[in-house]
Amino acid sequence: MSRYPKRVVPSLPHSVYPADWMKEGEVRAAETLGLTLYHLMERAGRAAFNRCRQYYPLVRRWLVLCGHGNNGGDGYVVARLARAAGIHVTLMAVDAGARPLPPEASQAREAWLRAGGEIAVAGPALPQEAGLIIDGLLGIGLKSAPRAPYDTLIEAINRHPAPVMALDIPSGLDADTGYAAGSVVRATHTQTFIGLKPGHLTGQARDWVGCLHCDALGLETWLAGEPVPMSRWDRSDVSRWLSARRPCSHKGENGRLLLIGGDHGMAGAIRMAAEASLRSGAGLVRVLTHNEHIGPLLTARPELMAQELTATTLRASLEWADVIVIGPGLGQDVWGQKALELTRQSNKMALWDADALNLLAQKPDVRQNRILTPHPGEAARLLKSSVAQVERDRPAAVRELQRRYGGVVVLKGAGTLIAGEDGISVADVGNPGMGSGGMGDVLSGIIGGLLAQKLPAYGAACAGVVVHGAAADRVAEKNGERGMIATDLLPEISLLVNP
Incomplete structure (x- = not known):
């Protein structure tokens, strides 16, 4: 046995x-x-x-x-x-x-x-x-x-x-x-x-x-x-949040999503997040990144729009977007810091992940129009504690993160927890094959894509986590867990968001 x-x-x-x-x-x-x-x-x-x-x-x-x-x-x-x-x-x-x-x-x-x-x-x-x-x-x-x-x-x-x-x-x-x-x-x-x-x-x-x-x-x-007190969600619940589209719907109705990130050597992170947002149904997706990444990004996924990240393009894109995702591959040097500071000035709905969270830990604020998606290490930095303390009581940690930072918080891990003003949930999906690089970037893209389609923040977070984990479960059912990579999930996402 x-x-x-x-x-x-x-x-x-x-x-x-x-x-x-x-x-x-x-x-x-x-x-x-x-x-x-x-x-x-x-x-x-x-x-x-x-x-x-x-x-x-x-x-x-x-x-x-x-x-x-x-x-x-x-x-x-x-x-x-x-x-x-x-x-x-x-x-x-x-x-x-x-x-x-x-x-x-x-x-x-x-x-x-x-x-x-x-x-x-x-x-x-x-x-x-x-x-x-x-x-x-x-x-x-x-x-x-x-x-x-x-x-x-x-x-x-x-x-x-x-x-x-x-x-x-x-x-x-x-x-x-x-x-x-x-x-x-x-x-x-x-x-x-x-x-x-x-x-x-x-x-x-x-x-x-x-x-x-x-x-x-x-x-x-x-x-x-x-x-x-707490809700449990699995793949059978996706239709709770996602229904069939209106026959005459168009790309404008399906949302304009802006993704910011991809520092030097991190182009893969922003590319995976961007493609995941397309696969989850976002109508228009724009990426701001380093100029050197634009060619490879568009070659791999021509449906994306991509520009070099500058103060000018960022201000214009923030005005254009319905929803913002910042953090995948962002880095913590001056380039990433400036991008995050300008993004802080927007009142648009946003998802912060990865290095956006690490920078937030250095300069905390409270916002209700934001989703945070930390793994235990990032959660520990946000709480000024340790990973061991976070993992000792994950429900308490996610509640405290939500209390300190507002909005909705997704504490990733086996049995991902989602906390917001609407309550706390646990996602009963996913498997050990997800223990590889890029999985969090894909999750950010899925949730961002659902936000762009006008799902409320808590519902988008719950639905996104379930779709993400269920996509990994479908991959594991076909190929096994060991050797699973983040991009394996991409073809499964579009199947799951059409329940």
């Missing part, structure tokens, strides 16, 4: 809930619907049991590992149902019987014992004959690195050859951030309950979660009436 199981995205809900909200929410839901929390635990255990049977119908030996909390209670329910189905179950619990369990978990434990089940003390020597491991050690409340004996148990699970079904979240992973402070169970599947949590989708989640599944436990109607 691969160390990193192939990521599959089943049908998942669009709503994402922080751990504290989920804990409080399940209590309110139970009260509203006349259920007990133990009833919900029974539903959760059955959902996980059914998922195990779905994927591992022939495995007859299961190992269930239970911790001190309600996550362990879910494990007791799974074990009882598996035993009743004739499966040989070994249940190992941390300090079995030595520490009081929460009331619902205690009920589940007693039900397991009444059914004839036995409890062994969990230790690092796991039975090697087990064909499936159920991880019920630590749940969504964990906020620090797992301590003994959990850390050694987690490492033992990861050494075991059997596939792993994690209950709610892989033990050791922070449910709100996807941060791994210490040992984390590397799950093959994760069955979560009621709703998705941010830590399933961003941060380091993809290294640990495996194939993610969600069961609302019959609370769908109740959830529909609740506010949505």
Whole structure:
């Protein structure tokens, strides 16, 4: 079995809930619907049991590992149902019987014992004959690195050859951030309950979660009436933002986009951004760059308009444009600084990327008519912090960036986050093949092209990130992830913006 199981995205809900909200929410839901929390635990255990049977119908030996909390209670329910189905179950619990369990978990434990089940003390020597491991050690409340004996148990699970079904979240992973402070169970599947949590989708989640599944436990109607703290988008959502064009539409209606960048040796960045904006549907695209880049740029893509970047051409182009993209290949020397200072004087809608962000970090301002698209390194400079601090809590980082700089902020990475006054979203698209140069330039071009077509800033950012990641996923489906380059995405973009 691969160390990193192939990521599959089943049908998942669009709503994402922080751990504290989920804990409080399940209590309110139970009260509203006349259920007990133990009833919900029974539903959760059955959902996980059914998922195990779905994927591992022939495995007859299961190992269930239970911790001190309600996550362990879910494990007791799974074990009882598996035993009743004739499966040989070994249940190992941390300090079995030595520490009081929460009331619902205690009920589940007693039900397991009444059914004839036995409890062994969990230790690092796991039975090697087990064909499936159920991880019920630590749940969504964990906020620090797992301590003994959990850390050694987690490492033992990861050494075991059997596939792993994690209950709610892989033990050791922070449910709100996807941060791994210490040992984390590397799950093959994760069955979560009621709703998705941010830590399933961003941060380091993809290294640990495996194939993610969600069961609302019959609370769908109740959830529909609740506010949505965070939204999840995937490729099926593109039509939410993009509809068919009016039959008589023309290039002027589809927007005039100006791209500024391409310092010496950086012509590729501005060219990829410009072509991506055309592929996303912008009507007219003008590039201002160094004179030496114009010939190669027009030879490669004659549909572009290109001029040398001077103060005169920039002022005229700023007046001409509906939307501005600045930053791809801009550099941070005097040429780039002067271009950015003149661009600051415009009140047109703009996207700032790459070195425009690095220059912004040196001279901060707040604007509502702007999209920022930092990767974690650029985000750290904008926040005057470190990459490690940004990655420790990506949702907090993107919210703080939006608060400090205004507008809309796209924090790139596995599980890209989008924050604006309209809310916060996570893009459930993309793959490791995107870890190569130029991908951010393509994203800037896509979002800029959608802005030019008069999408609102938050919608353009969400749609652009989804199209970008989905294009990479389509390339990976055809050719694999390793060896993917940014320009591979360009033919896929025009297919995705026509849902």
